[in-house]
Amino acid sequence: MYMRKFRRIASLIAVLLVFLLVIPALAAPEDYDASTPALLTADQLYGTSTVVIDGDSGNILFSKDARVRMYPASTTKIMTLLLAVESGWDMNMQVTIPAEAGDIPSDSSLIPVYKGEKTTFGELLYGMMLHSGNDGANAVAVLMSGSVSAFVERMNVRAAELGCTGTHF
Numbered sequence: 001m002y003m004r005k006f007r008r009i010a011s012l013i014a015v016l017l018v019f020l021l022v023i024p025a026l027a028a029p030e031d032y033d034a035s036t037p038a039l040l041t042a043d044q045l046y047g048t049s050t051v052v053i054d055g056d057s058g059n060i061l062f063s064k065d066a067r068v069r070m071y072p073a074s075t076t077k078i079m080t081l082l083l084a085v086e087s088g089w090d091m092n093m094q095v096t097i098p099a100e101a102g103d104i105p106s107d108s109s110l111i112p113v114y115k116g117e118k119t120t121f122g123e124l125l126y127g128m129m130l131h132s133g134n135d136g137a138n139a140v141a142v143l144m145s146g147s148v149s150a151f152v153e154r155m156n157v158r159a160a161e162l163g164c165t166g167t168h169f
Contacts, residue, residue, distance in 0.1 A: 069166070076169055077128055079155045080137045082127055087144060091122030100148060101139035108134040 008085030031044065042064035049065035060066070061158075099115045111133035113124070128136030152169050159167040 023120075028050070054124060065070075072167070072169060074132055076136075076155070077132060077137050079159065079169065080140050081125060081129055083151075083158060084121070084140050084144065091120065091123050091125070091143070093121045094118055095121050095124060095139075095143055097139050098142040100142045101135045103148070104134045110134065111136045113139055117133075118120060 018059050033039065040062065045064055047064070049068045049070055051060060051066035052062040053060055095118070097113045097115055097119070101113050102115060104110075109132045111124075111127035111131045113119070113127065113133070119127075124136055124139060127133050128140060136157045138148055141148045144152060145151035154157065155169045156167075159169070
């Protein structure tokens with residue numbers, strides 16, 4: 001019970017830090033006119049690459065170096081979440097965090113979760129996405145497929161099924 005309360009407080013602090021530190025850094029460039037958003041140009045973006053696609057038509061509305069191969073980063077967690085949700089696993093099912101959850105680089109973002117800790121599958125997914133927790137993504141992978149490498153194979157198969165021809169995890 002104490003850990004859940006601590007996590008909620010930590011989550012609130014993280015959200016506040018995002019608002020206080022990150023949001024001001026995302027301010028529009030000086031030459032951007034918010035009254036004419038359709039005139040946004042690629043050189044006005046701070047990001048390396050982007051693409052905005054109309055979900056209904058599939059038409060590309062805006063892009064900047066959209067075909068440049070990028071490190072998948074949090075896209076990996078999005079695919080992990082997709083496979084987890086599609087699996088039909090009960091979100092209220094109790095799971096035990098496997099040791100492999102901690103097999104991540106030292107500079108990784110964390111939920112954090114710890115070997116042997118018990119939580120629900122839904123809480124694990126929530127923490128993985130809210131905190132961009134690589135430890136949580138590893139835990140999901142091992143719980144669902146027995147190993148991270150076996151789960152990555154499933155991710156690549158699903159990406160191909162979705163038509164993501166330039167994607168490889």
